[in-house]
Amino acid sequence: MQDSDRLIRWLIVLGAVCLALFPLAGSTFYLQLLTKIMIMAIFAMSLDLIVGYTGLVSLGQSAYFGFAAYMLALASPKGAAASLWLTLPGALAATAALSLAIGLLVLRTAGIYFIMVTLAFAQMLYYLFHDTGLGGGSDGIYIHVRPSLALGDFNPVNLADHTHFYYLVFALMLGAYLLLRAVIASPFGRVLVAIRENPVRVRSLGFQVFNYKLGAFVLAGTLAGLAGYLSACQFGFVNPEILSWHYSGIVLMMLLLGGMGRLYGAVIGAFAFILVQELFSLEALFGDFARRWQLSMGVFIVLVVLLLPRGLSDLVERLGRGAAKRAAG
């Protein structure tokens, strides 16, 4: 194992420990901010599976995020808590079914077509919720009470509590990370990486490339659904904007910023992106331009694409390798 790999591994463990201990010290504001970031990290990791590992650039990942969020909103009774044990599997199953249906169509295309077609299907869903009465139309709907984990009278985790919810999201983010890591190391995941590198060869070795892509697409959609479900829990509100392609663009940007094909890169990207966004909207720093944070963000995105195309984690790895070399020399 290379020194830089070992360094990265320690940094990941260190980061996880910091996140686990944070609620002991942090204020509610930052607790909620970190919760939001970790939800986005799950979302970005889901995208990494298809963009970073399988080489399929999707611009419609918000469809699955938003769809699962809507599923929770529609399943939640007014003024009472829905059971997480029913609504989470239900929302994920529905999202998996949706991504299967869309995947069957969009995976017939490749390259620029794939980008545009994933985008267009997300937009179709946007109009479904925006123009019809389903889910409150353009106004969206509220989830007044967060889902409950109670089993009978036994209720160890109260999601209405910020700290409890934080730990649930933290555990699920870790779970998603470990799950995807295992998937990528599995025979299935190896084929995905090979498809990214050399699809023609993979086909001539006898693999049904389409089925493998579809498997990755559905898994990624379902995980995006998990993030969407958690996001709907956190904010208690869904509207069609979470289905919009801007959202897909932002999560893709997180992935690029953090570094693709690494999983932890997606997590780093979610943190970096949202923290930068918060930074740009600080009036203390940017004065009147704080309200114009989208302008700063746009310029920031352009600069990252031009100057840091491999993302932050690549930068860290290179610094790590440099440090290891100096230590050795």
Next chain:
Amino acid sequence: MDYLIQILNGVQYGLLLFLLASGLTLIFGIMGVINLAHGSFYMVGAYLALWLTRLTGSLWLALPLGVLAAVALGALLEWALIRRLYARDHLYQVLLTFGLILVFEELRSLLFGNDVHGVPIPPALNFSIPLTETLSYPVYRLFISGVCLALAAAMYLVIRKTRLGMMVRAGNSNREMAQVLGVDIPLVFTFVFALGVALAAFAGMIAAPVSSVFPGMGNQILIICFVVVVIGGIGSITGAMVAALLIGIADTLGKVLLPQFSGMAVYLLMAVVLIWRPRGLFQAT
């Protein structure tokens, strides 16, 4: 007769979509660049029309000035940014142009605020011709259709008769292809991008009097243009024309017949085409 008007509106909308989509498909086809900011250029055009009409008092003066500004903007962007992305994965093109969208939207908000504005129809064209005793059709909409058709015809001639056209017809052509033809590639790419921007901005300008000028107008139409390009086949101008008319009419009729589902109708149409021909109607297989 109501339907006649709807169909005329659909054709007019379709022809406008064609102007936008043809720029998009040319940029894909010749340069291999996916440009999400194309919708922003449409918006830029509309706001140019608003600003220049206020400044000069006439849309007729605003149009040529606006086109010049758009060409300059396109050439500048190609030279400063887009040029750096030719050799890169589509992903980077998607994200850079996504960043540009944010910049353009925010600049628009900074300069013009977030209100909806109107651009007056030029007096010379501000009347309607009667179709029946009770119905009439605004001449300005016919003017839009006529201008779009004229531009489409011009584009057809350029593509059939010129060397640039040969490159387009060669499909998703590349640098080697262009070199074989002895073309100054960087210059051609700058030209094509500027032309695409100008087409989008021009569409925004002539549409401004009927569509009004409002925030987010570019994003809405961008996705529809993608659908047009997907249905027509990337790089195909003929495909863009057929698909644009198809979408224009389907969308306009959809709004009348099934208002709740009209937003989805065009995407359903795309899904059907995709099942039938994954590379669009006019893409060589």
Next chain:
Amino acid sequence: MTEPVLVATGLTRQFGGLTAVAGVSLELAHGVVHAVIGPNGAGKSTLANMLAGELRPSAGSIRYAGREISQLSADRRSRMGIGRSYQTTNVVRDFSALENCRLAAQSREPHAFNWLRSARSYRGIVEAAERSLEAVGLAQRAAVPAGHLSHGEQRQLEIAMCLATRPRVLLLDEPLAGMGAEESVSMIELLRAIAAEHAVLLIEHDMDAVFALAGVLTVMASGAVLDSGEPARVRANPAVQEAYLGEYDA
């Protein structure tokens, strides 16, 4: 000669107005190397692509294992036992040599894999991959990323990946391309050993290799078969001499 494993009849492929392959027929038999030679543009690679399923023929039939396969997909044909190597090296460059072969061996497992179990923990598949690396003499280089192997080693890896799919038929498109003299000699030995247990189609420019290995020789020119049969006889055919071989005899 033994019963043919694969029989192609009247294979034709047109691209637009151009006919790349026109009515080519050939047979591949177990234990026999069927070499195909011809000048560049003769349609050899198009022929290989049609046999492997990457191109559909415009006309003609391909019978294999008692059934018509000309309309089956490339992956389907691979699973039926038709393996191929490419003219340009075509490996997964980020993967180690072993990982490339493991991937190839994995494609032969009919059962679905556990998505959560590491690919390295499937002992049987890893062993099969190791055996195929061993067979081509790359065992020592198993852990090296394919992109870091020398050109000759990458060509060997191509063959190892083919073998790991346990094919009955091997379609080899210029396996000696770009190899040095010494590497060529060992590659010819390797191919000779492989040929004993497979039906092999060998497209090759290296005439030493062709005459060392071929049991049947087909000469193609402008998409059609000029002559086909026993190598010594084909070699002596004046038409062949004129069209192609002359330059090598000189």
